[in-house]
Structure formats: structure tokens, C-alpha cells
Amino acid sequence: MFKINKVQAHCDIPCKVYDPSVIQYSALSIVRFIDLMNEEINDAEMNSSNIAQLSRLVTVKEQHAKEVKNEVSTIWGDYFKEPQISKHPEIHQLVHEIMQLASKCKQETRRENGVELLKKINKFTEIFWETKGIQTEKKYAPYPPELVIVCPILKSV
Amino acid sequence: MQPTLVSGDYVLATSIVNNFLKKNSLVVFFDNTHSYIIKRIKEINKENLFLKSDNLATDSAFCQVPITRNKPIFLVLFIFKKK
Structure with missing residues (x-):
């Protein structure tokens, strides 16, 4: 006759820790591994050792491409909500392009794909930090392949 | 909350x-x-409710999208604190 139902004040896990730097790191790694693969092919005669090394490089390159897809979809799906999307409606197209390019980087060995992927990820990073009201600057990565990355200008301690 | x-x-x-x-x-x-x-109702119109949480340290998917009013919405009349 009289039933008490349990109600909850639902909340998502409020960690709020999102950072696209891991995606940039993965894109840089993809380019680096493609460079190393080309060096391996150009510099050496193919023997079992070279083939094993090449195999490792291909595997890790593909892992990084998957990492890009995972991390981008997490930030896009979990962090970007109505206020951020209405301010940056181009985010959907950009994420789709990143997904397509990451797949190409997984399947192919063309350096241009990796470089183009990093450019799109830099744009994604710019938008991400802009939604948080944090300015960004372009810097050269301090390790090979030394390509340009977008970095947040953080508060000094 | x-x-x-x-x-x-x-x-x-x-x-x-x-x-x-009401709001x-x-x-x-x-x-x-x-x-x-x-x-808690943040905004309200004829079709939808827009909700918010009293706990500002949390985030909920239910506070990001409108809730349609064509399903049962129960108005809280009283709160009985456990102690």
C-alpha cells in the first residue's frame, strides 16, 4: 500500500582531469616510429633481427594510433558538453577527421598522415584549452621528430 | 545533492x-x-526541465540535457533529515 523508493542524486565521476597532451605525445610517437621504420628499411639489409625490429615498430605505431582514438573520443564524449559544443560546433567534424587520420596512420606508413594528424590534434588542443579559458602557445617538441605542438600557458608556482 | x-x-x-x-x-x-x-530545477518551460545539482563539486549528465515533461515528475514536498 505504501512503498518507499530509493532515489539518487546521480553524478558522473567528478575527476575532471582531462588533458590532450597524451594525444599529442601519441601523434609525435607515430611520426617518430614511421621515421624509424624508414631508417630500418633504408639502412640495413633485411635479416631476422631487422624484421623483428620492424615488426615491433609497426606494432607500437598502431598502439599509439589506437591511443589517439581512445583519448580523443574520451575527451570529446565526456568533457565536451552543450556549452563547449555550441561555442565550437566544428568540434564534431574535427574529431571525425582525427579518427579517420588515426586509422590511416594505423593502416599505412606515410609520414604525411602522421604530420597531418598532429596538426588536427593541435587544433583540438587549442579548442580544448580555450574552453577552459587557458591560453596556448606553439612550441617545438623537445625530442624527435621535433614537430610543433600546442601547449597551455599554465600558472607559475 | x-x-x-x-x-x-x-x-x-x-x-x-x-x-x-517552478525554478x-x-x-x-x-x-x-x-x-x-x-x-533541482534550474530552468523550466512548457516542454522541458533543465536541472542542476546543489553539490557544485559534482557533475551529472542529467544537468547537461533537458528533461522532457511528458514523463512523471515528482515535486518534493518535504525533506526528513536522518538526524
């Missing part, structure tokens, strides 16, 4: 007085995945 509600509190809510829903009312509704949810 802290500090308004903490785990173990009781609320009395009814869907009979739906016409009295800042506490409401309960049913979600197929999460069962009964309690939130």
Missing part, C-alpha cells in the same frame, strides 16, 4: 501537483538506467 540532502535522508514527493513545478523546486524523476534521480 549535498548539503541539501545526504545519503539516508527521506523525501516526500508527489506527481499530482505538476502544475506547481529551484526539488524534483524526482525516473531514468531507465539509473532508477529514481533527484535534482
Whole structure:
């Protein structure tokens, strides 16, 4: 006759820790591994050792491409909500392009794909930090392949 | 929904007085995945409710999208604190 139902004040896990730097790191790694693969092919005669090394490089390159897809979809799906999307409606197209390019980087060995992927990820990073009201600057990565990355200008301690 | 509600509190809510829903009312509704949810009305119009949580340290998907008014919405009439 009289039933008490349990109600909850639902909340998502409020960690709020999102950072696209891991995606940039993965894109840089993809380019680096493609460079190393080309060096391996150009510099050496193919023997079992070279083939094993090449195999490792291909595997890790593909892992990084998957990492890009995972991390981008997490930030896009979990962090970007109505206020951020209405301010940056181009985010959907950009994420789709990143997904397509990451797949190409997984399947192919063309350096241009990796470089183009990093450019799109830099744009994604710019938008991400802009939604948080944090300015960004372009810097050269301090390790090979030394390509340009977008970095947040953080508060000094 | 802290500090308004903490785990173990009781609320009395009814869907009979739906016409009295207004901004800042506490409401309960049913979600197929999460069962009964309690939130506060941030904005309201004829078709939708926009919700917010009293606990500003948290974030909920239910506060990001409108909740349609064509399903039962229970207005909280009383809160019974557990102590």
C-alpha cells in the first residue's frame, strides 16, 4: 500500500582531469616510429633481427594510433558538453577527421598522415584549452621528430 | 545533492501537483538506467526541465540535457533529515 523508493542524486565521476597532451605525445610517437621504420628499411639489409625490429615498430605505431582514438573520443564524449559544443560546433567534424587520420596512420606508413594528424590534434588542443579559458602557445617538441605542438600557458608556482 | 540532502535522508514527493513545478523546486524523476534521480530545477518551460545539482563539486549528465515533461515528475514536498 505504501512503498518507499530509493532515489539518487546521480553524478558522473567528478575527476575532471582531462588533458590532450597524451594525444599529442601519441601523434609525435607515430611520426617518430614511421621515421624509424624508414631508417630500418633504408639502412640495413633485411635479416631476422631487422624484421623483428620492424615488426615491433609497426606494432607500437598502431598502439599509439589506437591511443589517439581512445583519448580523443574520451575527451570529446565526456568533457565536451552543450556549452563547449555550441561555442565550437566544428568540434564534431574535427574529431571525425582525427579518427579517420588515426586509422590511416594505423593502416599505412606515410609520414604525411602522421604530420597531418598532429596538426588536427593541435587544433583540438587549442579548442580544448580555450574552453577552459587557458591560453596556448606553439612550441617545438623537445625530442624527435621535433614537430610543433600546442601547449597551455599554465600558472607559475 | 549535498548539503541539501545526504545519503539516508527521506523525501516526500508527489506527481499530482505538476502544475506547481517552478525554478529551484526539488524534483524526482525516473531514468531507465539509473532508477529514481533527484535534482533541482534550474530552468523550466512548457516542454522541458533543465536541472542542476546543489553539490557544485559534482557533475551529472542529467544537468547537461533537458528533461522532457511528458514523463512523471515528482515535486518534493518535504525533506526528513536522518538526524
